[in-house]
Amino acid sequence: MLPTEHAFGSTLAAMAAAPLVRDKKTLAFFWAVAVGQDVDHYLWYVWRFRDPSLRRAYQYFRSRYPGTGRKKGQQSENRFLHGPLPLLTVGAASLKFRWLRPVAAAMAFHALLDVVNEYVLLPRVRARSGIETGTPLTESPPELAGSRSSA
Numbered sequence: 001m002l003p004t005e006h007a008f009g010s011t012l013a014a015m016a017a018a019p020l021v022r023d024k025k026t027l028a029f030f031w032a033v034a035v036g037q038d039v040d041h042y043l044w045y046v047w048r049f050r051d052p053s054l055r056r057a058y059q060y061f062r063s064r065y066p067g068t069g070r071k072k073g074q075q076s077e078n079r080f081l082h083g084p085l086p087l088l089t090v091g092a093a094s095l096k097f098r099w100l101r102p103v104a105a106a107m108a109f110h111a112l113l114d115v116v117n118e119y120v121l122l123p124r125v126r127a128r129s130g131i132e133t134g135t136p137l138t139e140s141p142p143e144l145a146g147s148r149s150s151a
């Protein structure tokens with residue numbers, strides 16, 4: 001799921017939960033973690049291509065988005081915050097440290113959105129558009145118009 005889609009889903013969830021949560025900072029914290037968890041993709045991109053451009057990183061993953069029918073850009077090596085181990089670790093720690101509870105909830109919500117997207121929404125998009133998956137792409141980052149020096 002793209003960060004913009006995570007932002008949309010997380011905003012809806014935060015708005016739905018707002019009447020139930022007294023501390024709005026907790027809600028903001030939840031939202032920031034639920035959207036920001038995809039930072040692992042960006043860190044991987046910076047490490048892999050030695051390119052700190054957030055715009056090019058977004059374009060790299062966008063061009064490999066499953067809905068495009070191309071090979072997935074998200075792999076286990078750039079999803080190290082998405083696995084069950086980080087979620088279980090933070091979840092277990094949140095039993096002891098109360099301030100981690102919105103983080104654990106946000107991580108679980110982020111994972112839920114990713115699973116719904118992968119197994120419910122994308123298959124429908126692919127079926128409707130007739131897109132086949134697995135088209136191989138080169139490993140190189142996308143080249144944008146203009147120089148690579150701008151971030």
Ligand SMILES: [Zn+2]
Nearest residue numbers: 001038082114
């Ligand atoms: Zn994600």
